[in-house]
Every structure is written in C-alpha cells, then in structure tokens.
Amino acid sequence: MSKTLFRTCPTTGLKIDLSAQALIKANAVAAVVFLAIGGLFGLSVALTRWPAVHLLPADWFYLALTAHGLDVLLLWIIFFEIAVLYFASAILLNSRIAAPRWAWAAFALMLTGGLVTNVAVLQGQSTVMFTSYPPMMAAQHFYLGLILFAVGALIACGVFFGTLVIARDEKTYQGSIPLVTFGALTAAIIAVFTLASGAIILIPTWLWSMGLVSNIDPLMYKLVWWAMGHSSQQINVSAHVAIWYAIAAMLFGAKPLSEKVSRGAFLLYILFLQLASAHHLLVEPGLSSEWKVFNTSYAMYLAVLGSMIHGLSVPGAMEAAQRARGFNKGIFEWLRKAPWGNPAFSGMFLSLVMFGFLGGISGVVMGTEQINIIIHNTLYVPGHFHGTVVAGTTLTFMAMTYLLIPLIFQRQVAFPKLARWQPYVFGLGVAGISLFMMGAGTLGVSRRHWDITFATAPFDFNYPPTAFLMMALNGMSAIAASIGGLMFIVIVVASVFFGKPVRDKIILAAPSGQPISGAVATYGSAGTLRIPGTLVLVGIFFVAFVLYYFVNWKYLSEIWPMR
Amino acid sequence: MSDKEPAAGEEPVRIPFMQRVLDNHFLLLFLGVVVPTVLYIIWGILELVQIPVAP
Numbered sequence: 001m002s003k004t005l006f007r008t009c010p011t012t013g014l015k016i017d018l019s020a021q022a023l024i025k026a027n028a029v030a031a032v033v034f035l036a037i038g039g040l041f042g043l044s045v046a047l048t049r050w051p052a053v054h055l056l057p058a059d060w061f062y063l064a065l066t067a068h069g070l071d072v073l074l075l076w077i078i079f080f081e082i083a084v085l086y087f088a089s090a091i092l093l094n095s096r097i098a099a100p101r102w103a104w105a106a107f108a109l110m111l112t113g114g115l116v117t118n119v120a121v122l123q124g125q126s127t128v129m130f131t132s133y134p135p136m137m138a139a140q141h142f143y144l145g146l147i148l149f150a151v152g153a154l155i156a157c158g159v160f161f162g163t164l165v166i167a168r169d170e171k172t173y174q175g176s177i178p179l180v181t182f183g184a185l186t187a188a189i190i191a192v193f194t195l196a197s198g199a200i201i202l203i204p205t206w207l208w209s210m211g212l213v214s215n216i217d218p219l220m221y222k223l224v225w226w227a228m229g230h231s232s233q234q235i236n237v238s239a240h241v242a243i244w245y246a247i248a249a250m251l252f253g254a255k256p257l258s259e260k261v262s263r264g265a266f267l268l269y270i271l272f273l274q275l276a277s278a279h280h281l282l283v284e285p286g287l288s289s290e291w292k293v294f295n296t297s298y299a300m301y302l303a304v305l306g307s308m309i310h311g312l313s314v315p316g317a318m319e320a321a322q323r324a325r326g327f328n329k330g331i332f333e334w335l336r337k338a339p340w341g342n343p344a345f346s347g348m349f350l351s352l353v354m355f356g357f358l359g360g361i362s363g364v365v366m367g368t369e370q371i372n373i374i375i376h377n378t379l380y381v382p383g384h385f386h387g388t389v390v391a392g393t394t395l396t397f398m399a400m401t402y403l404l405i406p407l408i409f410q411r412q413v414a415f416p417k418l419a420r421w422q423p424y425v426f427g428l429g430v431a432g433i434s435l436f437m438m439g440a441g442t443l444g445v446s447r448r449h450w451d452i453t454f455a456t457a458p459f460d461f462n463y464p465p466t467a468f469l470m471m472a473l474n475g476m477s478a479i480a481a482s483i484g485g486l487m488f489i490v491i492v493v494a495s496v497f498f499g500k501p502v503r504d505k506i507i508l509a510a511p512s513g514q515p516i517s518g519a520v521a522t523y524g525s526a527g528t529l530r531i532p533g534t535l536v537l538v539g540i541f542f543v544a545f546v547l548y549y550f551v552n553w554k555y556l557s558e559i560w561p562m563r
Numbered sequence: 564m565s566d567k568e569p570a571a572g573e574e575p576v577r578i579p580f581m582q583r584v585l586d587n588h589f590l591l592l593f594l595g596v597v598v599p600t601v602l603y604i605i606w607g608i609l610e611l612v613q614i615p616v617a618p
C-alpha cells in the first residue's frame with residue numbers, strides 16, 4: 001500500500017489527505033460543469049414557456065427539458081454530494097480516504113455515464129424527460145449511461161463508509177462523529193437506497209430497450225423509479241442541511257443547540273424521508289389509500305418534523321454563537337451584524353429561509369392526498385422542487401463552494417465584489433421561478449406542455465390571463481437566476497484556474513482565537529437555549545405554514561363542492 | 564459498540580442506548596434501506612400485483 005500524504009490546513013488546522021483533496025476537486029469541478037450545461041438548458045425551457053418569447057420548437061423544448069432535468073437534478077447535485085461525502089469523512093475526521101483508486105474508478109464511471117446520457121439526449125432519440133416513463137423508449141445508451149453513473153456513485157458511497165471505518169479504527173476522532181459528518185452519513189444511507197432502486201428499475205428498462213425484455217409495466221416502473229427519482233432529492237436535503245451546520249460552524253464557531261436532538265432529526269430522515277416518494281403516486285388508481293396515506297401523511301410528516309428541528313437548530317446555533325460574541329442588543333442584533341457581505345453566509349441563510357418557506361411548506365401541501373389533487377401534474381410541482389432543489393440545495397452548494405475554494409483548492413475567491421452579490425441575484429431569480437411556477441400551477445397550467453396557448457390544438461382551451469402573467473414573470477426570474485448562475489461559474493473558473501494561491505491562514509468570520517476545526521470537526525452542543533430571535537422567526541414560519549395549509553383546503557372546498 | 568474503555572483507575576462511562584444506536588453506522592444503513600424497501604417498494608408491489616389483468 002502506498003504511503004498516504006497529508007498537508008495541514010493553516011486555517012482550520014485539519015489534516016488533509018492529498019488523495020481526498022484531489023478527489024474533492026475533481027468531483028466539484030465536474031459538478032460545476034454539469035451545472036453550467038444544465039442551467040443553459042433550463043434557461044431555454046423557461047424562455048419557451050414564456051408565451052411572448054416561446055423560444056424553442058416543440059421537439060427541442062422536450063429535448064432541452066430532458067437534458068435540464070438530468071444535468072442539474074442528477075449530475076450537478078450528485079457529483080457535488082460525492083465531494084461533500086469525501087470532505088465530511090476524510091477531511092473532518094482527519095483521516096486518510098479509503099481505497100482512493102476505487103474512488104477514482106467511481107469518478108470515471110460517473111463521468112462516463114453522465115457524458116453518455118447527455119450524448120444520447122442530444123442525438124434526439126431519447127427525449128423521454130427526466131422520468132423516462134414507459135412506454136416511451138429512449139436509446140439504449142441513455143439507460144446505460146444512467147446505470148454507469150449510479151454504479152459509480154454507489155462505489156463512491158462505499159468509499160465514504162470505508163473511510164468512516166478507517167477513521168474509527170485508527171482513532172482519528174474521539175467519541176461520536178461530528179454532526180456534519182453524521183448529516184453526510186444520512187445522505188450516503190439515502191443514496192444507497194436511491195441508487196440501488198435506480199439500478200433495479202433501469203437495468204430491466206435497458207434490457208427492454210435492447211429487445212431482450214418484452215414489456216415494462218408502466219405502474220411498476222413508476223413505483224420503483226420514484227424510489228430513485230424522489231429519494232435522490234432527499235440525498236440533497238440531508239447533504240445541504242449538513243452543509244448549513246458546517247457553514248455555521250466555520251463562520252461563527254457555532255455548535256448545534258443540542259447535538260443529540262439534531263442527530264435525532266437526521267435519524268428521522270434515515271427512517272422516513274425516502275417514503276415521501278409516494279406523493280408522486282397519489283392519484284394512481286392501482287394503489288390503496290392506506291399505502292398512500294401511510295407513506296405521505298404519516299411517515300413523511302415525521303421527516304418534515306426532522307426538517308423543522310433543523311430549521312430551528314441551524315439559525316439557533318448561529319444566534320447562540322453571535323450572542324456569545326456580544327451581539328445581544330434586542331432580538332435581532334445577532335442577525336443584523338451577521339456577515340451579509342460574505343457569500344458563504346448569505347447563500348446559506350437565503351437557502352435556509354427559501355427552503356423552509358417555499359419548498360418546505362409547498363411540499364407538505366403536495367404530500368397531502370386530498371389537496372394534492374388541486375395541483376397534481378401542474379407547474380406547481382416544478383415550482384415546489386425549484387424551491388427545494390435550487391433555492392435549497394443548489395444555493396447551499398454554491399455557498400459551500402466559496403469556502404472550498406480557499407480551503408481545498410487553496411485559491412483566493414476571484415472577483416470578490418461580484419461574489420458578494422452573486423447569492424442575492426441567484427436567490428432572487430430562483431425565488432421568482434419557484435413562486436411564479438407555483439402560482440401558474442395553482443391556476444391549472446399543465447406541468448409539461450410546450451405551449452400554454454394550445455395554438456395548434458384541435459380544441460380551444462384558455463387559461464386565465466393571470467397564468468400568462470405568471471409565465472412571463474417566471475421567464476424574467478429565470479433570466480435573473482441565469483445571470484446569478486453565470487456569475488457563479490465565472491467566479492469559480494477564475495478562482496480555481498487563475499486565482500491567487502492561498503498559503504497562509506485566512507480569516508473566515510469565526511471568533512478570534514477559536515479554531516474552526518473545534519466547532520465543525522468535533523461532537524458537542526452549544527449548551528444554551530437563549531435564542532429569542534430564532535423563536536420569533538420560527539413563529540413567523542409556523543403562522544405562514546398554518547395559513548397556507550388551510551388556504552389550500554379552502555381552495556379545495558371551492559373547486560370540489562360537497563353538497 | 565460497547566461502553567468507552569476506562570483509563571487506568573477510572574469507572575467505565577455508560578453510553579446511552581440511543582447514542583450507541585446512532586454511533587452504529589452500519590445499523591443505520593440497514594434501517595435506512597430496509598424501512599423504505601418494506602413500506603414503500605414491497606408494500607406497493609404487493610398492491611400492484613393484485614390488480615386483475617384486463618380480459
């Protein structure tokens with residue numbers, strides 16, 4: 001076995017395995033490349049949905065929609081998550097990474113699979129959208145690419161678990177693993193279920209595309225496919241919550257209010273979060289109400305309880321840390337004096353708020369069998385998941401990148417003034433996309449139709465004029481988000497390839513004298529519950545949650561009168 | 564995982580049950596795969612296979 005080489009990070013004091021560092025860099029760079037490609041396709045989709053622009057012809061629209069879903073929902077996010085897994089295991093636990101050659105093989109498989117699937121889509125024979133429901137059939141290499149990607153990601157998860165075993169056996173940490181690593185462990189566990197489900201359904205579908213299997217039952221496909229399709233977004237939730245804790249720890253020296261309670265909330269994710277996949281099947285006639293209601297209205301709510309615990313604990317940890325530094329005036333001095341000009345903080349805090357208010361509340365509405373019927377298969381659905389996956393996960397990953405550039409790539413962040421504004425521009429655009437798509441969906445606009453005017457359809461159908469306004473505002477928001485995305489790509493490329501090297505300790509925003517590794521890489525709690533500002537924010541959230549939930553029941557009673 | 568090993572002359576520290584569960588990463592992996600497999604996939608498949616085939 002070759003000798004492991006380490007360096008010591010001058011800022012965090014952490015011992016960094018150079019193999020792990022190289023793997024984090026490779027996965028993060030691949031992630032950003034696919035974000036750029038997928039984002040471009042996303043802009044073209046939004047501009048086509050804007051009736052006044054209507055950019056693409058129908059065949060290109062569905063091709064772009066397929067590529068957008070694959071590149072951003074799978075490739076950008078899972079490549080970045082693999083980087084997070086290696087960071088949270090090898091780096092935070094001061095350990096060597098397990099089986100680096102296997103980790104490189106995993107990266108090669110994922111990259112090959114991602115490229116093959118993209119080629120298949122761009123060749124025009126695989127316009128089956130992200131869900132690829134049979135009886136629509138894509139080219140053979142579309143499924144093959146996805147299978148290669150899933151197998152590579154599974155191997156990477158194996159490397160993560162192996163690194164945990166090595167760290168424990170070599171006693172590189174004391175007691176329990178830190179909370180950020182526990183959050184990454186949650187993400188990895190959900191990833192194993194997700195990727196195994198993907199392999200179980202995609203392998204027979206691949207054989208079907210080759211003519212070796214005669215039939216794929218569409219309902220069976222939907223059931224198993226959503227165990228991958230929706231659970232893959234639950235990997236994101238676990239990973240970005242772990243990163244919220246990491247950024248709070250690295251910028252403020254913040255420790256969770258109660259490590260035990262936060263770990264309990266992650267346990268709720270491990271047990272119940274994947275079951276939320278059932279909400280995609282709430283209107284399927286072949287499944288019983290018992291199955292639907294148990295998986296969504298019972299199990300999913302336990303996972304939502306976990307999210308609400310994190311929603312209290314993350315800002316609460318920051319408030320406790322800020323108050324310990326002397327920001328005690330009034331209820332919100334701790335928040336006013338937060339580093340709003342630091343893109344790592346602003347990106348994280350914006351994602352925290354938008355994930356809760358936009359993605360979280362709408363997710364509970366969608367997961368309720370009765371009120372799901374109002375918005376099922378409308379644009380409300382992508383409106384919801386742009387609130388979770390883009391405002392929540394993507395913005396969090398962008399925020400984390402501003403810390404990875406100096407700490408892992410050892411480069412200064414280029415264009416710091418541009419970086420200061422980037423999370424706000426992107427966040428504003430994404431909030432608009434989410435809100436206006438949900439607005440259009442509430443008005444009944446179909447989720448996937450190329451032309452909401454139905455200009456070439458044999459029958460007339462008119463959406464209300466407000467729906468057209470919503471689609472125009474959605475298009476404008478997509479332009480704002482694309483500008484924010486482009487700013488991010490420019491900053492990352494300039495920093496990574498042309499940035500000034502970082503050789504000495506850098507100042508993040510932590511309290512002077514307290515090593516960052518003390519908060520992010522060890523087990524322990526803040527030991528206080530004096531967080532009045534956070535309690536006010538949580539109160540506002542609950543009021544919004546209750547009001548919106550009941551507004552939807554009222555809406556249901558109006559469109560479906562019970563006489 | 565058993566209780567923490569005591570240093571010389573120290574009493575063993577009792578680790579709470581839930582902490583031992585949460586420190587057992589492969590038990591969590593087992594639960595995180597089995598629970599959704601049983602409650603979502605297997606239960607769902609059992610319902611789908613009982614749908615009568617159209618004549």
